[in-house]
Amino acid sequence: MDRKITKKKWTGKRQFMLVSSVALLSLVTYSMLSQSKGGSSIEVDPSRLDIAQVTSEQFSEFAPVSGVVLAEDTVFLDLEEGGIVEDIFIESGQKVKKGELILSFSNSTIQKQTIDSEARVLENFDRLRNTKIAITEKKLLLKDKLLDLDYEIKEQKRELNTFISLNKSYEKQVSRIDVESSQDKLDYLIGKRELLLERIERENQLREQQNDQVDKSIMRVKQSLKVLSQISDSLNVRAPIDGFLSSMSAEKGQSFQRGARIGQIDKLGKFVVRADVDQYFISKVSSDLTGAFDFDGSSYDLRVTKIYPEVKNNVFQIDLEFVGDVADGIKRGQSLQIDLNLSKTSVTNVIPKGGFYQHTGGRWLYVIKDNGKRAEKVSIQPGKQNPKSLEVVKGLKQGDWVITSSYEQFNGADEIVFSEALNTIFSG
Secondary structure, three states, X not given: OOOOOOOOOOXXXXXXXXXXXXXXXXXXXXXXXXXXXXXXXXXEXXXXXXXXXXXXXXXXOEEEEEEEEEEOOEEEEXXXXXXXXXXXXXXXXXXXXXXXXXXXXXXXXXXXXXXXXXXXXXXXXXXXXXXXHHHHHHHHHHXXXXXXXXXXXXXXXXXXXXXXXXXXXXXXXXXXXXXXXXXXXXXXXXXXXXXXXXXXXXXXXXXXXXXXXXXXXHHHHHHHHHHHHHHHHOOEEEOOOOEEEEEEOOOOOOEEOOOOEXXXXXXXXXXXXXXXXXXXXXXXXXXXXXXXXXXXXXXXXXXXXXEEEEEEOXXXXXXXXXXXXXXXXXXXXXXXEEEEEOOOOEEEEEEEOOOXXXXXXXXXXXXXXXXXXXXXXXXXXXXXXXXXXXXEEEOOOOOOEEEOOOOHHHOOOOEEEEOOOOHHHHOO
């Protein structure tokens, strides 16, 4: 009797193929899910990481800038006239008093022109002075004529009165004709005096105009003499202020052109710091900002006094003045490293600004979880910053621990698993 044999549907080979297919599908699915999340979990040795805790502390945004110490008041020594250096009386690096002779020049052309011009001016001055003398003499001459004429009129009146008396006498010692003749002469003298008075009046008016013109001309001549004296004296370079002759580039026998700058004088005791600031901060810098720098073991405060908005080579410049005492021993031209405060100090959550910032821009961090066993990628909202710290507005709380070293090795993983738990930090 024949027996029907039933075939098995799941042979060992088929079962193995099914299990292998499921495992492969699971692996592909896990890989796809990991890629869709932007990175998988990665195991890292924590001893190679820098970690820090979120703290609440006094924070202010500041920018490190480089500054140079300058004199607050500086006067440049520019030559009014060129020439050859003849004598040097004060060397660079010495104190000077206002009006003190620093050096002298010789310039034969200027000196000859000055002498010739001075001779012409003096000649013109003598001519004007003689003109004024002549005007005065003419005035005196007219007064003399008036005095003589008054005397003649007085004598003629006396004669006329005498003739009238004699004519009226019994004997009539003087004729009527003599009386009339004497009267005519008196009238003539009186008329002549009136004309002389008119002439004197006109001469006085003319004399006032001439005197005014001559006086103005004399003032111009004196001014010309003063200018000639200044031109001559311009060959002598004198200190315009009390101060420090900080630089002078002149040697005996050296030739300079007109307008050349040969040095400068700095006013003693007052300094200003001129700093270069990155153009990124141009909208944040104002005249009420402060800064500080360390010098010889002490900290000194500065205040912004002037802003130069022109940007050159990606930087703009500002001037800062000292607040309080000026650092002893500080010199013009000295370089300073300044922390320029860009905001007021306030209490906020901050973290150290480590290598992570170059990769995340402060937008996310790895926050340590599960008592130091792993770190999780967390988005944050950064606030103000300075070269040392970053303000955290949202996403972290005080006491959180984060990884602050470079994230380059993590390849954007969502989770970091530590090969050894951070027991040192989280114990207890």
